[in-house]
Amino acid sequence: MNLYQRIKKDLQQGRFAPGQVLKQAELAELYDVSRIPVRDALQQLKSEGWLTGHGKRGVAVPRFDPLEVEDLYLMRMRLEPLLQNLAAPQLNAETLGRARDILDRMESDQTLAATEIGALNWEFHACLYRAAARPTLFATVEQLHRQCERYIGYQSRSLDYQDTSQREHYAILDALQRDDSDTAATLLEQHIAAAGQQLVAFLRSGSG
């Protein structure tokens, strides 16, 4: 595991308090490396929203921001159905099979941690999106997803939501399998909207 991944994991697990300012030297000592790799990792983490740059005043752990979540999900609502539609004509039995395998695994394995559920969730959608063979569009969608990542711990807390989400996943996949990409796109848009609303409501209700 490289430094970027180690710091990100610790941010995910709440090792650093929101609002806390992190110094390069602190992190270097904490992770037992020099400041050079710390700087590289920080730049990447900033570009993914895990840290915010105070310019030349070091970096800070950002607070949870409902407006940021709203924006991220609004964008995903616009871009992901587009990408899925571009992928739809290219989907073959193998890809659809792999997507279904992922859903089945999420369904059957009750021991999955929140981050693992999040990872499989994305892998399901990404598996379909990749079939579009549109690297630029995919890269932006992936980046938006990465920016959402720091919130997903909260999302998957609600088991109730997980059930709904899974049913939506199967409905999307079924629609794609019967070549009904319009329905699949609509379902996907609603799926993203629901996830966003659930998350924003949770954050606004205090726990942010």
Add this chain to the structure above:
Amino acid sequence: MNLYQRIKKDLQQGRFAPGQVLKQAELAELYDVSRIPVRDALQQLKSEGWLTGHGKRGVAVPRFDPLEVEDLYLMRMRLEPLLQNLAAPQLNAETLGRARDILDRMESDQTLAATEIGALNWEFHACLYRAAARPTLFATVEQLHRQCERYIGYQSRSLDYQDTSQREHYAILDALQRDDSDTAATLLEQHIAAAGQQLVAFLRSGSG
């Protein structure tokens, strides 16, 4: 001008051939700095599409890619009208005035270089978008714009296109000024679509 800006300017001006592989040591010598700031600049340039990472094999100057342009403009068509609509209710006389000033400057000054026209063009739209006070959405739109930047040299070659583009800008601003944000959004979508088509057609016609 910092290293990032210097390298970017040289990439814009075609100092490095598409496909060419750049070594850290080469660039360090060329710009008379050590490899440390080169590494920082490269990471940023990669994230904006000015360079592509061969993983651990150094970076390469990307070739012009019509599919990339298509994706970028498709995304902008989806996101920018959304952002402009969020901004519309917040627009006041001062902001609208500043936007009009920018257009007038583009109109009157015939000595502007291609990159300067590109910069003003963005400044016009950004000036309106900022009124929405949606930093996350704005940041993504800005990033998409930055990724388009390496193509704009080609766009503004056609003077014919510049005229059309300017008329569209005024039409959008007029619609916003009379509180007709729906029309403004539609015009903006068409404006982006036209720019994208013009650019893709140009690239496919050989000169990429």
Add this chain to the structure above:
DNA sequence: CCCTATAAAAATGTATACATTTTTATAGGG
């Protein structure tokens, strides 16, 4: 001749030391 295995070379990655910039603390005037 082609293919794999090994050695040499080149490139990237990182630690340490120093330079520069930014922030904080201190002193003095009003």
Add this chain to the structure above:
DNA sequence: CCCTATAAAAATGTATACATTTTTATAGGG
């Protein structure tokens, strides 16, 4: 007491030197 000016301290930025990884060249077997 507050405010600005200066000095000290702390932080970031960068050069050099070394470590590690990756790529290329070379040798030998089939």
